[in-house]
Amino acid sequence: xxxxxxxxxxxxxxxxxxxxxxxxxxxxxxxxxxxxxxxxxxxxxxxxxxxxxxxxxxxxxxxxxxxxxxxxxxxxxxxxxxxxxxxxxxxxxxxxxxxxxxxxxxxxxxxxxxxxxxxxxxxxxxxxxxxxxxxxxxxxxxxxxxxxxxxxxxxxxxxxxxxxxxxxxxxxxxxxxxxxxxxxxxxxxxxxxxxxxxxxxxxxxxxxxxxxxxxxxxxxxxxxxxxxxxxxxxxxxxxxxxxxxxxxxxxxxxxxxxxxxxxxxxxxxxxxxxxxxxxxxxxxxxxxxxxxxxxxxxxxxxxxxxxxxxxxxxxxxxxxxxxxxxxxxxxxxxxxxxxxxxxxxxxxxxxxxxxxxxxxxxxxxxxxxxxxxxxxxxxxxxxxxxxxxxxxxxxxxxxxxx
Ligand SMILES: Nc1ncnc2c1ncn2[C@@H]1O[C@H](COP(=O)(O)OP(=O)(O)OP(=O)(O)O)[C@@H](O)[C@H]1O
Ligand SMILES: [Mg+2]
Numbered sequence: 001x002x003x004x005x006x007x008x009x010x011x012x013x014x015x016x017x018x019x020x021x022x023x024x025x026x027x028x029x030x031x032x033x034x035x036x037x038x039x040x041x042x043x044x045x046x047x048x049x050x051x052x053x054x055x056x057x058x059x060x061x062x063x064x065x066x067x068x069x070x071x072x073x074x075x076x077x078x079x080x081x082x083x084x085x086x087x088x089x090x091x092x093x094x095x096x097x098x099x100x101x102x103x104x105x106x107x108x109x110x111x112x113x114x115x116x117x118x119x120x121x122x123x124x125x126x127x128x129x130x131x132x133x134x135x136x137x138x139x140x141x142x143x144x145x146x147x148x149x150x151x152x153x154x155x156x157x158x159x160x161x162x163x164x165x166x167x168x169x170x171x172x173x174x175x176x177x178x179x180x181x182x183x184x185x186x187x188x189x190x191x192x193x194x195x196x197x198x199x200x201x202x203x204x205x206x207x208x209x210x211x212x213x214x215x216x217x218x219x220x221x222x223x224x225x226x227x228x229x230x231x232x233x234x235x236x237x238x239x240x241x242x243x244x245x246x247x248x249x250x251x252x253x254x255x256x257x258x259x260x261x262x263x264x265x266x267x268x269x270x271x272x273x274x275x276x277x278x279x280x281x282x283x284x285x286x287x288x289x290x291x292x293x294x295x296x297x298x299x300x301x302x303x304x305x306x307x308x309x310x311x312x313x314x315x316x317x318x319x320x321x322x323x324x325x326x327x328x329x330x331x332x333x334x335x336x337x338x339x340x341x342x343x344x345x346x347x348x349x350x351x352x353x354x355x356x357x358x359x360x361x362x363x364x365x366x367x368x369x370x371x372x373x374x375x376x377x378x379x380x381x382x383x384x385x386x387x388x389x390x391x392x393x394x395x396x397x398x399x400x401x402x
Pocket of ligand 1: 064066098099101102104261265376
């Protein structure tokens with residue numbers, strides 16, 4: 001079988017040969033992040049000889065997705081079709097709010113409409129607000145997409161402009177869905193926009209990206225936290241009976257979480273692993289924590305949410321809480337179990353149950369089998385609580401953790 005990529009047309013032969021039946025990736029695999037590659041694209045000779053499958057890179061849809069019906073009604077149906085411009089939709093948040101559900105909504109919608117884009121779905125986490133400052137360079141993202149589209153590395157030209165032009169050529173005349181998640185600004189996004197009709201691009205950002213709306217005609221959807229609608233969120237996670245038995249406590253929990261889905265998810269996870277806990281007891285603990293803990297610095301909402309995170313991380317056993325704080329020191333967007341073990345100075349078999357404990361209460365998420373990731377806000381919170389950068393043993397273990 002010959003090379004799948006035609007440099008004359010910029011097309012990948014066989015790219016429309018059906019969707020792969022699995023292999024969702026939590027993050028696209030730019031060449032710089034060899035650790036995040038899947039087995040399928042690890043062998044250069046295999047990648048070049050066999051036709052590339054249509055990329056299907058969307059992360060998993062959240063099984064407990066709740067609400068946002070009005071927003072989904074606004075978004076549907078995607079008007080992309082023959083003869084129309086490539087469409088771009090921006091999902092941002094009032095006041096740049098983090099953890100309000102931009103990514104979760106974008107991924108959920110993308111799954112709903114994915115079958116209208118038979119040539120594939122591309123996904124990249126641009127890490128625009130990564131607390132460690134490891135924002136993804138647009139060039140890394142473009143090269144990651146070219147790789148996913150089956151372009152052999154030796155055919156990738158030098159320079160961002162040429163690479164972005166090749167990327168647009170590969171997409172031209174085909175139907176792709178492109179999800180650019182957690183973007184910092186318009187400059188980071190621009191090289192990743194398809195240039196021709198038939199593709200749908202969804203961008204999420206805490207920022208308004210007015211340049212994307214003004215210069216690229218993006219449709220804009222702005223999310224807000226909706227405390228009044230969060231009863232449904234708790235019902236979905238804890239069951240209607242439990243909420244109906246203590247509606248006042250449920251409302252207070254929602255208020256103490258500032259209506260923010262991320263904070264509610266942490267509290268609900270803790271309540272869910274203790275089905276016998278009265279919700280009033282959870283609300284009382286949160287109330288007390290609000291009075292006791294330092295404010296998280298940025299805004300009133302962040303202060304409330306920081307308190308919720310402190311409460312969650314203090315509620316896990318001490319060894320898991322220590323691991324949580326240490327993990328904030330790990331560079332990069334996600335980490336493996338051995339990396340966590342190296343950081344903690346513990347054997348892998350001891351660290352696995354600690355990670356399960358942390359993911360059970362939503363402080364970390366298993367982003368792919370055996371790999372874990374933090375939400376940016378939780379990582380920032382863990383880093384604030386971490387006392388360890390000044391201690392030599394952890395510093396040296398950090399240097400070894402991959
Ligand atoms: N519609 C929803 N249904 C259920 N859970 C949700 C929903 N929206 C958000 N969540 C919960 O909130 C968490 C944070 O959501 P998400 O990562 O989408 O926030 P975000 O707005 O993209 O934040 P950031 O600005 O940091 O990127 C999710 O992991 C999930 O637990
Ligand atoms: Mg996000």
